[in-house]
Amino acid sequence: MIRYLFLFSVLLSNAFFSQTQLNLIPYPQTLQLNAGNFTISDILILSNELPKEETDYFKKKLDANIKFQHSGKSDAQLVYSQLPKSNNSQQNNEFYTLEVLPKQILIKSYTKQGYFLALQTLIQLIESNQNNKKIPCLKIEDQPKFAWRGMHLDVCRHFFTVNEVKQYIDYLAMYKLNTFHWHLTDDQGWRIEIKKYPKLTEIGSKRKESMIGAYVDNTFDGKPYGPYFYTQEQIKEVVKYATERHITVVPEIEMPGHALAALSAYPELACTKGPFESATKWGVFDDVFCPKEETFTFLENVLDEVMSLFPSQYIHIGGDECPKTRWKECAHCQELIKKNNLKDEHGLQSYFIHRIEKYVNSKGRKIIGWDEILEGGLAPNAAVMSWTGVNGGIEAAKSKHFAVMTPGSFCYFDHYQGDPQSEPNAFGGFTPLDKVYSYNPIPSELNAEEAKYILGVQANLWTEYILDFKQVQYMIFPRLMALSEVGWGTSDQKKYKEFEGRVINQFKVLDKMNVNYAKSIYNVLGKVISNNSNGIAYELSTSQNSSGIKYTLDGTDPTATSQTYQNPIPVSKSMTIKSAYFENGQIKSAVSSQQFTISKTTGKTITLEEQPSENYSFGGAFTLIDGIIGNQKQLGKTWLGFQGKDVVATIDFGDKTPFSEVSFNTLENKGSWIHLAKSAQIFVSDDNKNFKLIKEIGKDEIQNSKGKIKLNVGNQNSKYIKIKIENAGIIPAGNPGADSKAWLFVDEIGAN
Structure with missing residues (x-):
C-alpha cells in the first residue's frame, strides 16, 4: 500500500x-x-x-x-x-x-x-x-497517494439501467478513480438477481409507490415502481466493463438493517411475522434481519452468489442504521445475548457482523462496512467506511484496521452544492465544490504509522431525491473532479482558484459528452459576515470577475443596469437581496435570492457549549444569529444539526438591551431521526456568570408551534441571553431509528 x-x-x-x-x-x-x-x-x-x-x-x-x-x-x-x-x-x-x-x-x-x-x-x-x-x-x-479512490451509487431508491451504470463507470475512469461501490439492496428495493431466492427480485424489486418532494410533505406519487433489478448476466457485463477500465466493483448487500425489501420476499427472516413490503418512504425502519440460523444460511447463500459475480477483495455488508427495537422485543435475540454473554443489542450486532465476516473470510474475501459495525467491537479483519464523521476511521486505524474516509460533511454528493433556494430538491446538507476540494482524508489525530491504515477516500450518491440519470450527472459533476484530486493527493487549498479554472475548462469536455453538470460554480455566492460585532453584512463572490455581479435590495431581479457589487453590503434592517452575474450585459448565472429577518441578536457574539455535527455545521454558531430563517423543507446551509446533544447558546448583546420576545426554530423529520426539542429554557444575565431563568416551555407547546417558537418573556433588559434547547434524547420505539440518538436541528435565535 x-x-x-x-x-x-x-x-x-x-x-x-x-x-x-x-x-x-x-x-x-x-x-x-x-x-x-x-x-x-x-x-x-x-x-x-x-x-x-x-x-x-x-x-x-x-x-x-x-x-x-x-x-x-x-x-x-x-x-x-x-x-x-x-x-x-x-x-x-x-x-x-x-x-x-x-x-x-x-x-x-x-x-x-x-x-x-x-x-x-x-x-x-x-x-x-x-x-x-x-x-x-x-x-x-x-501515481496516486491513495489506493482507494471511490464513488458510490445507490440504485435502490431509484434504479439506473446497465448503460447508465456503464456511463457512471466511464466518468470514474476519466478522472482516475478506481473503485465503484454499487449499493444493490435496501429497504426500498432489492436490485440483484439471486437464483437460489427468486422472490428477492419477484417481490423485493418493486414497491407500490414512491415518496416525492420534500420529506416533510409526506407526499406520494401513487405509481407502482418496478420490478427493477440486474440479472446475473448484466452484473457480469458491468463488472467486465469496469475491469477493462481498471475499476474494481465493490457490491453492497445491506445487513442486518435496511432489509425491508428482502423481508417482503422472505418474512420468516424477521423477528416478527410481518407481512412486510418494500418501503415507499425514505428513512430507517425497525424491521431488520433476525440473527437466527436460517437467516445466516440465507445470507451465506446470497453472498456465495454475490462473490461468484464480483471478484473484488472487499464485500460491503452495510451494517449502518440498524434499529434494535425488534431485537429488544425478540425472545430468540434475548436468549442469544444471554447464551453468548453479550452485553446488549449492540453486542448482538457485533456478533452478527462477526458471523458474516468469518464466512466471507472463509471464501478468501474481506468485509467492509459503514462505521456502525464498530458497535460492540469490530470484527477481526473488517475494514470500516467512515461516514458519520471521521471518528470511525480514526478508531479503526488506531486499532490497526483499514478505513475508507467518506464523511458526510465532505463526501455526500446528495447534499446541496449551491444555494438550496436555486438548486433541485436534495437530501440536505451543503457540500459545495470548494468544500470537497478542501478535504484531507488523513485525520490529524493519526500518527504516521496509523495513517497507513487509511485506504483512501470515497464520495457517496444516495438517490432518494434523484429521479433520473440526468440528475445523477448534475449531482456528481463537478464535485467528482474535486474528489479525484483529493484522492490523487495533489489538492492544495491555497490553489483552489487555479483548480476552479481547470474545472471550468473541463466543462467543454462534458458539453461534448452531453453531460448535465451543475453550473453552481458560476452562481453568485453569498456569505453573511459580522459587521464589527454590531450587525451583519452580506459578502458576494463568484468564480468569475466580481465586477460582473449586479444586485438589488428591493426584492426585484437584478438587470445589467442594477447596482454593481464592490464591497460587502451592510444589512441593518429586514430585506431581500437578489444578485446575479452578468457578462456584456447578459445574465450568465441563476438569480440568487436571500431574505434577511433582523432582530436584536443579529450579528452579536454567540458561543455554544456543544458543537454541531460536522455534517450540519456550515457557518458554525454564527448561523444561529445571521438573520437568515431556515427553510423547513431544505436542510441546507441555514440549519445546525446536533445528534444526541442539547443546544446551549449564549448571546452577548454588547450592552444591556431591552427585549420582550424570544424566538427560535427547530425541526421535525422523524424519518431522518430529526425530532422537535423536548423543552426549552431562557435565561438572562449581566455578568455571564449568574443567570436567571425567565421562561420555560415543554414538549407540548413546542409540538403545537410546529417548531416555530415565539415566546413572550416579559420586559427584559440584560447584556446576555442564554437559551437551552433540550434534545429529544433516545428515539422511542415505533419511530424510525428507535433506540438511537435523536437529531436536533436549530436555526435563528432572535430577540425583540
Whole structure:
C-alpha cells in the first residue's frame, strides 16, 4: 500500500507558462514542462506493441477527432515500454511516466493499469488543446497517494439501467478513480438477481409507490415502481466493463438493517411475522434481519452468489442504521445475548457482523462496512467506511484496521452544492465544490504509522431525491473532479482558484459528452459576515470577475443596469437581496435570492457549549444569529444539526438591551431521526456568570408551534441571553431509528 507523495514541482519559465495552461484533473505529482510542442495531426501512429484493451479505449475516446494507424516502434508516435519490476516500495501498480517529445509520446509503467492512467492524462492534454492542435513537450512522473479512490451509487431508491451504470463507470475512469461501490439492496428495493431466492427480485424489486418532494410533505406519487433489478448476466457485463477500465466493483448487500425489501420476499427472516413490503418512504425502519440460523444460511447463500459475480477483495455488508427495537422485543435475540454473554443489542450486532465476516473470510474475501459495525467491537479483519464523521476511521486505524474516509460533511454528493433556494430538491446538507476540494482524508489525530491504515477516500450518491440519470450527472459533476484530486493527493487549498479554472475548462469536455453538470460554480455566492460585532453584512463572490455581479435590495431581479457589487453590503434592517452575474450585459448565472429577518441578536457574539455535527455545521454558531430563517423543507446551509446533544447558546448583546420576545426554530423529520426539542429554557444575565431563568416551555407547546417558537418573556433588559434547547434524547420505539440518538436541528435565535 503506497502513500508516498512526490514533491510537487513545475519546472518551467514564466514566459512559457504564461502561454500554456495544463488543464489536467487530477493534477500530476510531478510535471516538467520543456521547450517545444508535439503537433496533433489528423492521423496518430500507434506502436504495434501497445496493450490492446487500453489502447482500444483510448482510440474510442478520440476517434471523433483523430484517425489511427499502427506501425513498428521506430516509426510510431505513441510508444509504450513496460518498466522492470522495481524494488522501490514508493512506486506502485498505478505509477506511470508520460513524456511528450516534439516527434513522439513515450509512456512507461509497471502495469497495464499504469498505462491506462497515463492514457487518461494524454486524453486530457489532447482534448484541452484541440483548437491549436499542439500539446506542450513535458515529462510527468505520477501515481496516486491513495489506493482507494471511490464513488458510490445507490440504485435502490431509484434504479439506473446497465448503460447508465456503464456511463457512471466511464466518468470514474476519466478522472482516475478506481473503485465503484454499487449499493444493490435496501429497504426500498432489492436490485440483484439471486437464483437460489427468486422472490428477492419477484417481490423485493418493486414497491407500490414512491415518496416525492420534500420529506416533510409526506407526499406520494401513487405509481407502482418496478420490478427493477440486474440479472446475473448484466452484473457480469458491468463488472467486465469496469475491469477493462481498471475499476474494481465493490457490491453492497445491506445487513442486518435496511432489509425491508428482502423481508417482503422472505418474512420468516424477521423477528416478527410481518407481512412486510418494500418501503415507499425514505428513512430507517425497525424491521431488520433476525440473527437466527436460517437467516445466516440465507445470507451465506446470497453472498456465495454475490462473490461468484464480483471478484473484488472487499464485500460491503452495510451494517449502518440498524434499529434494535425488534431485537429488544425478540425472545430468540434475548436468549442469544444471554447464551453468548453479550452485553446488549449492540453486542448482538457485533456478533452478527462477526458471523458474516468469518464466512466471507472463509471464501478468501474481506468485509467492509459503514462505521456502525464498530458497535460492540469490530470484527477481526473488517475494514470500516467512515461516514458519520471521521471518528470511525480514526478508531479503526488506531486499532490497526483499514478505513475508507467518506464523511458526510465532505463526501455526500446528495447534499446541496449551491444555494438550496436555486438548486433541485436534495437530501440536505451543503457540500459545495470548494468544500470537497478542501478535504484531507488523513485525520490529524493519526500518527504516521496509523495513517497507513487509511485506504483512501470515497464520495457517496444516495438517490432518494434523484429521479433520473440526468440528475445523477448534475449531482456528481463537478464535485467528482474535486474528489479525484483529493484522492490523487495533489489538492492544495491555497490553489483552489487555479483548480476552479481547470474545472471550468473541463466543462467543454462534458458539453461534448452531453453531460448535465451543475453550473453552481458560476452562481453568485453569498456569505453573511459580522459587521464589527454590531450587525451583519452580506459578502458576494463568484468564480468569475466580481465586477460582473449586479444586485438589488428591493426584492426585484437584478438587470445589467442594477447596482454593481464592490464591497460587502451592510444589512441593518429586514430585506431581500437578489444578485446575479452578468457578462456584456447578459445574465450568465441563476438569480440568487436571500431574505434577511433582523432582530436584536443579529450579528452579536454567540458561543455554544456543544458543537454541531460536522455534517450540519456550515457557518458554525454564527448561523444561529445571521438573520437568515431556515427553510423547513431544505436542510441546507441555514440549519445546525446536533445528534444526541442539547443546544446551549449564549448571546452577548454588547450592552444591556431591552427585549420582550424570544424566538427560535427547530425541526421535525422523524424519518431522518430529526425530532422537535423536548423543552426549552431562557435565561438572562449581566455578568455571564449568574443567570436567571425567565421562561420555560415543554414538549407540548413546542409540538403545537410546529417548531416555530415565539415566546413572550416579559420586559427584559440584560447584556446576555442564554437559551437551552433540550434534545429529544433516545428515539422511542415505533419511530424510525428507535433506540438511537435523536437529531436536533436549530436555526435563528432572535430577540425583540
